[in-house]
Amino acid sequence: MLFTKALNYIKKTVSSEKEWKIYPTLVYDHVTVTTPKKSSTYFVEIINEDGETLLHDNFKGETKIYFNKWGKGVFQLIVKHDEGEIKSKILVYPRFENV
Secondary structure (H helix, E strand, O other): OHHHHHHHHHHHHHHHHHHOEEEOOEEOOEEEEEOOOOOOEEEEEEEOOOOOEEEEEEEEOOEEEEOHHHOOEEEEEEEEEOOEEEEEEEEEOOOOOOO
8 A cells, every 4th residue: 555655656756757858958059848738837947057047937838948148158047846856957059150
């Protein structure tokens, strides 16, 4: 009984995390956040290397977040949803033209 409860908890936790996706993490333009359902709502916070909060807003469904307006660097993207939160490091590099 205890084993079954633990297994069900693990399945629920793992499957819900796998349905949330943040990609790519190496970008020059934007990052896409996909959700398990089109109706899923969530909160996004983006923090730069200096600890400044650049974005804090609510979103619904799949969303593209444009990083090119903040220049190159390493950013932390935090997605908070009903089941928890996901943290991801995003590396933004300059777009090379005429290469």
